[in-house]
Amino acid sequence: MDDLEALLDLRVRNRHFLKPFEPVTLDSHYTLEGQQGILQKVQHNWETGSGYVFGIFLNKEDRLIGRVSLSNVVRGAWESCTMGYFLDEHSNGQGFTTEAVRLAIGFAFRTAELHRVQAAVMPRNVSSIRVLDKVGFRYDGFSEFYLKINGLWEDHNLYSITRERWHS
Numbered sequence: 586m587d588d589l590e591a592l593l594d595l596r597v598r599n600r601h602f603l604k605p606f607e608p609v610t611l612d613s614h615y616t617l618e619g620q621q622g623i624l625q626k627v628q629h630n631w632e633t634g635s636g637y638v639f640g641i642f643l644n645k646e647d648r649l650i651g652r653v654s655l656s657n658v659v660r661g662a663w664e665s666c667t668m669g670y671f672l673d674e675h676s677n678g679q680g681f682t683t684e685a686v687r688l689a690i691g692f693a694f695r696t697a698e699l700h701r702v703q704a705a706v707m708p709r710n711v712s713s714i715r716v717l718d719k720v721g722f723r724y725d726g727f728s729e730f731y732l733k734i735n736g737l738w739e740d741h742n743l744y745s746i747t748r749e750r751w752h753s
Contacts, residue, residue, distance in 0.1 A: 586624055588640055591649040593620045595673060602674040606710060609736050634658060637697060641672060641685040650676040653689045655702065664700035666693065670716075677712065683719050690720060694748045701748075705731055705741040714742065722746045 597615050613619045630636030635658050641651035651672035658666040668689065672682045693699045704722060706713045722744040731741035 586621070588649055589617065589621055589624060592624070592640075592652075593617055595649050595651070596620065599671070599674055603671055605735055606671070606707070607735065608733055630656075634660075634697070636666070637689075637692065639685065639689055639692075641670075641681060643676075643681075650681060651685065653682075653685045655689060655693055655697065655699075658697070658699070664698070666697075666699055666702055668693075668702050668704045670713075682713075682716050686716055686720050690746060690751060694751055699748075701745055703743065703745045705743050707734065707739050708742050714744075717744045720746065721751060723750065 593615070600615060611619075614623075627636070627638045630638070636654065636656045637658075638652060638654040638656075640649050641653060642649055651670065653668065653670040655666045655668055668686070670682055670686060670689075672685075690702060693702050702722075703725075704717055705728065706717065708714075708727075723746065725743040725745050728741050728743055730738040731743075732739055
């Protein structure tokens with residue numbers, strides 16, 4: 586909750602930039618109460634082991650510039666999760682997302698003891714695909730009308746990395 590105001594600022598500043606890549610959100614999402622609810626859910630997920638969300642901070646400035654999440658954690662025979670991430674528009678192209686994704690993968694395999702991390706990316710999101718390639722994700726296939734993004738069912742490329750293929 587210490588980062589509540591920084592998270593709200595990040596989300597408000599990047600609302601239009603991220604809109605083409607995210608599900609439709611209500612205006613209440615861009616309020617202090619809306620972000621507080623999200624952080625409460627994040628905390629609950631950590632406590633139950635069903636998801637892990639990390640802020641991406643610039644160390645020198647201690648400024649929140651993005652987020653990477655490991656969601657939909659399923660245990661048992663699957664031992665896997667899905668990954669999502671976003672970065673402030675003005676921080677793109679500097680390697681921050683790649684570093685954050687790499688660190689989150691390390692957490693997934695070492696600390697959370699997961700076996701597989703999956704990510705789905707719209708084919709036109711070349712920057713995000715490049716991040717996954719750099720970290721070692723493999724292309725698994727194409728899924729038509731996979732997620733409802735910005736009000737439209739969008740095709741996605743599916744990627745994954747397993748503990749066996751990961752190189753810390």
